[in-house]
Amino acid sequence: MDAKSFLDSILNAGKDLVSQGQDLAAKNLGVPAEGDKKDAMLSGLGKGAAIGGLLTMLVGTKVGRRLGRTALKYGSLAAMGGIAYKVVSDWQKNRDGELSGKPILELEGAAAQDRSLLLLKAMIGAAKADGHLDESEMDRIDAQIASMNLDAETVMMFKNELSKEPNVGEIAIGVDSPAAAAEIYLTSLMVLDVDNQAERKYLNDLAMALNLDQELVSQLEKEALTEV
Template identity: 35%
Template sequence: MNSRGLLDQLLKSGQDLLQKQSGNKSGSSAGGGLNSLLTGAAGGALGAGALGLLLGNKKARKFGGKALTYGGLAALGVIAYKAYGNWQAQQANAPQGEPQTLDRLPAPQVELHSQAILKALVAAAKADGHVDARERQLIEGEFSKLTGDAELQGWLEAELNKPLDPADVSRAATTPEMAAEMYLASVLIVDEEHFMERAYLDELARQLKLDPALKTELETQVKLQQNAG
């Protein structure tokens, strides 16, 4: 299955999402933000619609702000590479050698990383408890518009319907760099000021066995990107 293309669309659609929601503020009634996304233009708006439903209105707007300078899957790899490299330079006991983040890997490995990151993204979106049965159906409908890959659609449906379990998410990480990318994507998605979501992030980092200094560096890189936007 091709999770790489879908993940790239979702990450890039943050900018589209922010523009749609900003434009909607002046001309629509309250509560119309996500409805406008779902009935809006095709193309990037489809990704924004799926992302908006997945995240919920409040979080979607925050993600849009973070994503303005983010750019997509390759950019996520670049930022993970920078964070991992900074951590290596500061920690004598860190693994040495060039970080093998997804921006530096051949296509088959990029697909493995993408599936793990997509798994982390879906789980992080559920961390505030807003995704109920009705919303899952709507999200699945939006995903079906983005990809005709039946295997991927089935996998996404299974992930959406799973109980939230950081231990299950962490098992998808087969390298330290993949763990770093999964955590980075999760930080992008959650509202860190929300108690449940902060607790989820902390538990995910523990299950991923992230060094505390690497965890901090990944969070710092997200903040730097957000401030740059």
Template identity: 40%
Template sequence: MFDAKRLLDQFMGGQGGGTANQGGQGGPADFLKGAGGGALAGGLVAILMGSKTGRKIGGEALKMGGMAAVGALAYKAYRDWQSGKAPVQTSAQMPQQQNFPMLPPPSGTPFNPSTESGQQSLARNLLRAMIAAAKADGHVDADEQARIFAEMDKLPLSSEDKAFVMDELRAKLDVDAVAAAAATPEEAAEIYTASLLSIDVDNAAERGYLAMLAARLNLDDALVAHLQQTVASAAGKAAQPVG
């Protein structure tokens, strides 16, 4: 049976625990790249992004599991925005990696559904958002898809996992469909966070996609700034305004 939560762990290269590491192997930690773990670019996102460097977030976040890590980042940004705080800017020369405690979002909230069905639904929406973001610059053409599928065959993925990724990669990029999955403002913040995590904003197409996604999700400009800065801080980068 397709397990969206487990696949999200593998997308992010996190440790996750639970079903993601049953049997002592085959979990996301088995193909982490880089010393110390916690490199988002070490998961399936790296395969999707090709030669791009990807976002790198600290191991402390990814020990929580993929969905919890996205939720923790979105929850912090959302809470700071609601409290009226201004985003704390980090310097491009001296970025501050994860200079805040990574707290799991409260259970029973849109950031962390209390039911298994709710968690699976959210994980599926986050996966779709990440794949769409990875396609935003148009580099995932037919040849790139073939390379991705070949690389996926080397990973401990189920046939259901592979089918989900293949279907999403082959689907037409549809920012409206990504945004429509958000049933609450909190879910909208998480979908935007997941998109930020799977993209390096280095060209106009990517910036345009994220700006369009924020608009379709009806995210407040100040919240968008908080989300961008929170992800950038966790990645040890300076935030780049993307609209």
């Protein structure tokens, strides 16, 4: 499974979990409440259930709750990318300019994989913005990811990103268009409530690194932070 498929599966699994309720999902899967037995059982499930299991593992955390709500709202990677593209396109039209770059739903092959890896990096960086994910949680997430039959490039990216401090500059290096920048920022908002100074600073730094106009940032935040 490549990075794009994995991102899409996260949103689809998250939508299902939020719709059903985390407790019901855990009950239906027969997942133990916590600990090694829970991780082992999740690791033995199929791809789709394992991704749902990863979100079940995270749903007790702030990151997991936010991601679940976002998944319910967008439902798919194509929908999220389409919304980001519309926001930045509308913003560009007000400036009588043409939008450069393509949304992720129009990318294929290596270009789609590169954009998807970048979005996953943004998601992980945002999740770690306030230090909420401790070493134990990151180890468990890492182990769960390893069980999902992801392609080697995606697994390596996860291991690298989970092991280091968030770096908005590294994320911005891979951005090649306003469309990509908008997707990166919106994806980062998927896992943040922006309810503390560390998260706000991270987003401010990210917007600056992505060279996003403040009005566009405001529009993306308005879209992302609107309740489902």
